[in-house]
Amino acid sequence: MYNETTHDGEGAHSDHDHHGPAKGLMRWVTTTNHKDIGTLYLWLSFTMLLYGGSMAMVIRLELFQPGLQWVEPHFFNQMTTMHGLVMVFGAIMPAFVGLANWLIPMMIGAPDMALPRMNNWSFWILPFAFTMLASTTLMESGAPAFGWTFYAPLSTTFAPDSTDFFIFAVHLMGISSVMGAINVIATILNMRAPGMTLMKMPLFVWTWLITAYLLIAVMPVLAGAVTMMLTDRHFGTSFFDAAGGGDPVMFQHIFWFFGHPEVYIMILPAFGVISAIIPTFARKPLFGYSSMVYATASIAILSFMVWAHHMFTTGMPVAGELYFMYATILISVPTGVKVFNWVTTMWKGSMTFETPMLWALGFIVMFTIGGLSGLMLGVAPVDTQYHDTYFVVAHFHYVLVTGALYSIIAAFYYWVPKWTGHMYDERLGKIHFWWSTIAVNVLFFPQHFLGLAGMPRRIPDYSLQFAEFNMISSIGGFAFGLAQVFFLYIVIKTIKGGEKATDRVWEGATGLEFEHLSSPPPYHSFNEAPPVK
């Protein structure tokens, strides 16, 4: 059964070239191949996108009109909670790990990830973790209903029994993420082809290196936070209980010490994707490569020092408010550098607008809108008004949906011809883009107005003056949801067949994966390290 123990030293590598994938279902369970594992991650992510999306549909359905229409308030809270958790931990993060698996070895000329068995485990923890998390919805107490930020005491004193399954699911996701990140770092630092110096690495590789560092630094802190929740709930500790000398606000500090770097974990690889796509379709090298690297690194460092901008209304001392305000605004400098460099890359380029480029451009415009609303939120005195309103919801959906998710979809269209050897259907891809982009703005843009007018987030009912914008937003929501089902069709169609892709795929594409590998690449690529110019 354990075929690795039956190898002898010689056989293990001499049969490499001839070794294709194993047959049958067990191939996917036992695989150590970075391409297989990348595929598994991407499918998990898509499944979670549709699962989390269906909960978003419940939310938008309830909010379609004022009054309680479809679901109980308690169930509504379960939906917002599970939606957030599933999207963050199930859809966005695994998608980027999937892209890392597929792309990093091919981009740096490595035969595989550095620690292939551990790579398998990083993935195969996740289906168990998400099954556990999803199963809470069926439990007697219902799913957790305290929001994806699980603030104490809602998540400790007043939480349902199912919270313990949530806690352990988070532990498992943490183990998976840390192992995945360790693998990425070991691969990048140790597996580059000769000549691939650090400053020659594609930006996707750079951004993932820094993301992996962030993951290893903060996922254990999240594990610590849920562990304290567990002991507060069952073993009488009082970390988050003022009656014993602790403080519920302490939970928020620990959570956001994880949480703010976490939002950069979800956006830095996106920056890498955009930095690959824009030069290809502008047919110009990326403007300011090294400043991109330094900007990424500064964002990562700063991201550890701004967490309490999520806590301006918790009664922090004024000195704290001021410090966290200035530090937060400072982050927009390196972020601005990036946007500037992308725009400058396109300046006087010979641009074409194939589907990946459309998604990348959509990213630049709409992510910037999200960044600007972030700046508004970062100003402590005005955040007192915006906090916990729909304005915050609009902000983070612009950065996460039209930011992170758009980059993932862009990456799919850009690299899927390389992965499968088939071009996607260009006409359908463009329809997907325009449909999604119109819908997503109808969905989220009005939420800015709702928030500024004072509509609170995480509420199943609202006052009458918010009715029109909510209805508009819901219509956009249904349309956006449907667009992603259409995306599923495009994905399957592309895998099944399509025009044959060339090895370079795009006229302007550069990088080892386009210059040295066939489309699709062999199951084991780069058994010989490629020459790096």
Added chain:
Amino acid sequence: MSSTTSNEDYYVPHGTYWPIIGSIGLSLTVIGTANFLHGTWSATPIFVGLAIIIFMMYGWFGTVVTESLAGMYNKQVDMSFRWGMGWFIFSEVMFFAAFFGALFYARAYSVPWLDGASNNDATAQYLWPDFEAAWPLLSVPLADKFSEAKHAMGAWGLPAINTLILLTSGLTVTLAHWALKRRDNVWLVYWLFATVALGFGFVFLQAYEYSHAYQDLNLRLDSGIYGSTFYMLTGFHGFHVTMGATMLLVIMIRAAKGHFTPENHFAFEAVAWYWHFVDVVWLGLFIFVYWL
């Protein structure tokens, strides 16, 4: 920068069953624990889960040892393991950082604030008028909900001895490394044995200290924030010492079988790194939990 550098020597294992076994074990353990806490299941599933995890680790590491002895790992594979172990230890450091953070936050902010410091006059006056901030915190704001400790744990008894024990074990593991490097297998095993003995000795004394804390000091996990931080920090540390000492024991057995050479002994070094990490965390504990 030759154009024909071969990656063939980098060992990429083919299919493996260990991860899925590990996932099943982990899931059973945590689902069992949650159900046990709710009183719906007995403790048996937890133990079955743990047994599966131990089986998985035994098998997985066993496979790696076999491959290593068969010479399937080149220098580059060795380097991947080094990066892997180093970053794993960093992740552990951050896990402890969360609990140290809680300790510092409680000492610097939450406890003084409950007594009215900073802008919290009203909180103290209306909610907890009798509460007085102190560290170690023995009297908590709401005494009936918790089991208040009678005394704090002093630093200069057992904890100081334990500090000496761990520091000495850091020395003995280095002496073992030196023995290894001069191909002195006998002293390698002796020094490792000393390290393992010191490690388990530490755990034993720590257990003794806990029983003293519970019985004589009434310092318990539910004694308020002092007890919470005390037990969670020392508890997780003690768990790590136990793991580290067990790993050292395995390394000792492997050393006795002659598995290590001066050129090729990363397993030894990885465990030694881990041991030093455990050691350094203890120094932090000794200073901030027991002493200051």
